[in-house]
Amino acid sequence: MSWDIDRVRDELHKIDYRRRKIKDSDMFETVEEVFDYSTLMILYDLFNKGVLHVMYGVVNSGKEARVYWAKGRGGMDLAVKIYLTSTSEFRKGMMTYIVGDPRFKISSGKTRDVIYVWARKEYSNLVKAHNVGVRVPKPITVKGNVLVMEFVGVDGVPAPLLKDYTPTDIDAFFKVLMDYVSRLYCKARLVHGDLSEYNVMVFDESPVLIDFGQAVDLAHPLAEELLVRDIKNLLNFFSRKGVETPDLEEALIWVKRGGG
Numbered sequence: 385m386s387w388d389i390d391r392v393r394d395e396l397h398k399i400d401y402r403r404r405k406i407k408d409s410d411m412f413e414t415v416e417e418v419f420d421y422s423t424l425m426i427l428y429d430l431f432n433k434g435v436l437h438v439m440y441g442v443v444n445s446g447k448e449a450r451v452y453w454a455k456g457r458g459g460m461d462l463a464v465k466i467y468l469t470s471t472s473e474f475r476k477g478m479m480t481y482i483v484g485d486p487r488f489k490i491s492s493g494k495t496r497d498v499i500y501v502w503a504r505k506e507y508s509n510l511v512k513a514h515n516v517g518v519r520v521p522k523p524i525t526v527k528g529n530v531l532v533m534e535f536v537g538v539d540g541v542p543a544p545l546l547k548d549y550t551p552t553d554i555d556a557f558f559k560v561l562m563d564y565v566s567r568l569y570c571k572a573r574l575v576h577g578d579l580s581e582y583n584v585m586v587f588d589e590s591p592v593l594i595d596f597g598q599a600v601d602l603a604h605p606l607a608e609e610l611l612v613r614d615i616k617n618l619l620n621f622f623s624r625k626g627v628e629t630p631d632l633e634e635a636l637i638w639v640k641r642g643g644g
């Protein structure tokens with residue numbers, strides 16, 4: 385079942401009604417709540433502004449976020465990544481990647497606030513990557529725990545991840561990917577921090593990098609360590625696929641020098 389502004393409004397009313405009822409009668413109903421009240425308010429705002437026209441089913445349901453396929457202005461295909469505010473387990477993990485990045489400050493330790501900063505961080509990382517010519521889902525907007533971006537795929541079917549699909553010209557693919565890592569480092573001052581075949585989509589045989597929430601500024605104390613880990617992941621994966629990969633030291637120098 386898809387979502388539009390009327391359905392969001394209905395759901396908001398239902399929650400209001402239920403809250404009143406629970407208060408009145410102390411009765412407890414278990415109704416499956418897809419979105420909490422504040423998420424519905426944010427969606428309402430995005431529909432109202434015309435950013436979203438209709439939102440279809442879940443494309444991916446992870447521990448931290450769900451990704452939906454949606455249509456926006458002019459029927460543009462969008463991906464809506466909604467961070468779950470109910471699961472607080474990963475809050476601690478998030479803090480590691482926020483504290484130490486000079487761009488972001490946490491005003492309170494409340495789970496919701498941490499998640500909002502995380503979503504903004506992912507958005508701003510996508511903008512930076514996009515601006516230096518790294519292929520990522522084009523960021524559209526962010527509000528609270530909801531991030532709207534370009535949909536990478538066709539008719540609601542996401543492009544495959546690199547772990548599931550081997551590009552035809554894998555040598556060329558590897559080179560482009562390494563160039564992206566280098567651009568991120570030298571031009572955007574970013575380290576992805578969770579780079580692997582799980583966060584690279586293959587669209588039209590070319591790489592698209594996703595999942596930028598944890599990406600950090602080079603000033604972050606973990607930046608170097610994360611860069612090494614990212615590059616190791618890529619070298620391992622591609623050498624298993626038969627690509628002639630450089631060794632780690634060589635690759636690191638190449639990335640930091642700005643490729644070429």
Ligand SMILES: Nc1ncnc2c1ncn2[C@@H]1O[C@H](COP(=O)(O)OP(=O)(O)OP(=O)(O)O)[C@@H](O)[C@H]1O
Pocket residue numbers: 443444445446447448449451463521533534535536537542543545582583594595596
């Ligand atoms: N812009 C997009 N267009 C199409 N599909 C997308 C887009 N962004 C994410 N997806 C799909 O959703 C999945 C999860 O996205 P992402 O990696 O950003 O979230 P995650 O929180 O790491 O989720 P998981 O824990 O499942 O990896 C991706 O593997 C991909 O299949």
Ligand SMILES: [Mg+2]
Pocket residue numbers: 582583595
């Ligand atoms: Mg991921």
